[in-house]
Amino acid sequence: MKFFIDTADTAEIQDLAPTGMVDGVTTNPSLIAKSGRDFLQVIAEICEIVPGPVSAEVAATDAEGMLREGKRLCEIAPNVAVKVPLTWDGLKACRALADEGRMVNVTLCFTANQALLAAKAGAAFISPFVGRLDDIGLDGLELISDIREIYDNYEFDTEILAASVRHVGHVMECAKIGADVATIPPSTLKKLADHPLTDKGLEAFLKDWAATGQTILKSGA
Numbered sequence: 001m002k003f004f005i006d007t008a009d010t011a012e013i014q015d016l017a018p019t020g021m022v023d024g025v026t027t028n029p030s031l032i033a034k035s036g037r038d039f040l041q042v043i044a045e046i047c048e049i050v051p052g053p054v055s056a057e058v059a060a061t062d063a064e065g066m067l068r069e070g071k072r073l074c075e076i077a078p079n080v081a082v083k084v085p086l087t088w089d090g091l092k093a094c095r096a097l098a099d100e101g102r103m104v105n106v107t108l109c110f111t112a113n114q115a116l117l118a119a120k121a122g123a124a125f126i127s128p129f130v131g132r133l134d135d136i137g138l139d140g141l142e143l144i145s146d147i148r149e150i151y152d153n154y155e156f157d158t159e160i161l162a163a164s165v166r167h168v169g170h171v172m173e174c175a176k177i178g179a180d181v182a183t184i185p186p187s188t189l190k191k192l193a194d195h196p197l198t199d200k201g202l203e204a205f206l207k208d209w210a211a212t213g214q215t216i217l218k219s220g221a
């Protein structure tokens, strides 16, 4: 399973990249607004830090406009994935960009039928929003499961990119279902390594080790 990080904060990306866990990055207009920075500049910087797919979202709502913006975004770096909304115009733009060999991430997916359309439009990624469905009392993980079943039935290459991931439980469940990718906020990604028994065990080992009076690296080594 690949991990993308869901942020436009380059400091956070720099911090996490050396862990080897960052297979890609997703941004959206809200994350760009939060960064307070120039969109094209931020995407260029992220693409230099992370060699994997970096999603950059169009702002136009008509297919022609999305296509023009998508092509401009692709000029930034070869690892840009153009993000388009799951509308008929978005699907049209997806088809045209995919036919030109560009990576497209179709976003704002809330039903399995929408995911089916995105796959047929040649999307490299479909982004079902798990957390936002949970927020309105629906089951976001069930959507991931339905899409997995449909994509497997027809051997679609489109990767399921679980988005709107809100907690570590979402990551584990998406992995069990077989999502190809989860895009995870940096704070949640960091929590994946946490367990109180890990902390307690380490504390005890360090105490016992200190009592031996030994060192692994002898002085001068």
Ligand code: E4P
Binding pocket: 006, 026, 027, 028, 107, 127, 129, 131, 132, 163, 164, 165, 183
């Ligand atoms: C990423 O591609 C999505 O835009 C993001 O995961 C949405 O997350 P949110 O629902 O927490 O805003």
